[in-house]
Amino acid sequence: MPKNKKPAGGRAAKNFEPRYGAQTSFQDRKRRPGADAPAKPGSKSPTHRGYRAPEADTAPAKRRWSASDRAGRDEARGIRSNARADERPARSFDDRPARSFDRNDRPARSFDRNDRPARSFERRDDRPARDDRPARSFDRSDRPARDDRPARSFDRNDRPARSFDRNDRPARSFDRNDRPARSFERRDDRPARDDRPARSFDRSDRPARDDRPARSFDRSDRPARSFDRSDRPARSFDRSDRPARSFDRDDRPARSFDRNDRPARSFERRDDRPARDDRLARSFDRSDRPARDDRPARSFDRNDRPARDDRPARSFERRDDRPRRTDGPNRSDWNASPKRSTEHEQRVDVVHERLQAEAVDAATVTGAGFADLGLGDNIVRALAGLGAEKPFPIQAATVAPILEGRDVLARGRTGSGKTIAFGAPLVERILRAQAGQRREFARAPKALIMAPTRELALQIDRTVQAIARSVGLFTTQIYGGVPQARQVGALRKGVDIVIGTPGRIEDLLNQGKLDLSQVQVAVLDEADHMCELGFLEPVQRILRATAEGSQKLLFSATLDREVAALVDEFLVEPAVYEVAGEDQDSSTIEHRVLVIEHRDKAQILDSLVDREGKTLVFARTRAYAEMLAEQFDEAGIAAVALHGDLNQQKRTRNLEKLTSGRVNVLVATDVAARGIHVDDIDLVIQADAPDEYKTYLHRSGRTGRAGRRGTVVTLITRQRQRRMTELLDRAEIEAPFEPTQLGDDVLEELAGRQLSDVTS
DNA sequence: AAAAAAT
Incomplete structure (x- = not known):
């Protein structure tokens, strides 16, 4: 397909060939009547190869300049008047104005890669293209148009119209429905895959495989993947039934061999398995969780926790506490609606084995500074500039092993400083690897960081870029929803660290515009999430494109065996870390569950959101998130939405509105559940309870960051109490269930929480 | 259901 042609061109782009290309196109231009002026100087360049580089640079640059000139230089000047006043005059003095122009932009750009100047630059690029x-270009120039449109506010009022659009959206969601179809294709592909990593596939589908007809039957049965997931418990059920599976396990030894080099983790695990039966009683004691009875698998996982025995006693205490919890709210209600609960039981929430981790005691590392951990002065200064004077425990734990070049798995709870924990040593490592080498034009990236959402990728870049620039390394973001041109342009010039989301990364990879073959360090943030359906396979393909033996770093607040699919294939003797004492008891987050009548929900949300501090509201669907934002607006509370139905510009802008405080209420889907850091969100409201305990942990982790206080309120109906209890159990969270009606004091208390906190 | 490519 045409794509196949592109890679060739793209690869060539790294060498000088594209320049020939540029010259030819330049020559073409030269023949055009309109391009006379730039043509003259450039026409010499092909004949004087010695001068080729500078002249070739000049020519295309001038071409660009004249084009944008025509398209509206004045406007461009207006936009950049400040920067020009500072820098341009001097440089435009150079022989090669155009080039120096580029250079000027570069600082600006790298500066702006996050922000706006890049935009203006982009605009200019686009103009010729327009x-x-x-x-x-019209779409984009939408912006000016927007200003013209009082429409924005009008939109709000208009939203009926929007909601009308939304009615159209179902069509969209129909498209979404097509996606399953995609996954269908994928499935079809999988057979082919049996050749290679069939194992991950094996794992989930093994039972089904044997009965392949049944599989297809399942599929037709359920449009729902979630059914798949719910099958997992079933799977685990199969486990016990099936020697076959244990047989599979036996097959793995090959794999486990790889692993056995590693900490005895896998070993112990395996040793534990027999022991599990013995421990059943214990697990019963612990959880006496209803779910457990239903799900052998889970108790399995829990049992696996023997690892915990090694860990601080806290986990034990936890467990002792838990029975109390279940005493608490609503045991009688568990029996109240068994049907529903079994339905629900089939839903998503899978608890994977915990990775056995080396618990790093914060006390042992206090006192050590970043410099002591092996980071250079510039980086240490950059970190201080980011407000990180002293390493957090997770950072103290991971920096040294990452610098050693080890593969690292790290679990640090939300807001514990994971970005710096991998970002700083990554930069140091790349720096050391490049020591003495010049930064070449069009050099291929040496490091790759992937995140599940664009906002998170942007946020990571903000941190990592600050560190990287302190030592002269460049980063660029590669994510979807925005034009490729600027990203590709940055890659052509050469960057050291690529930060992005899997979709666009793979896209550019396939187009040959992104060369990952030089990537020495690859990071997966929210690694467990990146191993979920829909993410895993692209991530695997991308990681396979990195350099042989590249270092892999997997980070998440909820890191567990779900990452096994990646660990088995990509990691060698990984070091596994978590921070001792990081549990909910030591958390700064207070959890509350309000049991409400569904008919009161809208008004209760209104009263909760009507407050002073920043509030993040989670909704399950995009449509509901949009609806709630609208509802709050109509109730006189400024609110914006964040979800995947918005274009990237709106997403970015709406999140920024909360960050900057222009609004205090953001209603989001789970796109904002992970990683997003907004400094002072003190209330998280879950308008819809999450289905997975991990989601609960991540959502609630948007507050209480870096030791601040925060409150999480979850609204549920009576029917949901049992599910909620189970979920909180898995999350190891204690939260009172409070029957709540409109006008109850608790609503006032929660809405005013920030004020009372300030006084305390 | 959501997210992640673009069209």
């Missing part, structure tokens, strides 16, 4: 594709 002639070619008016429609697109």
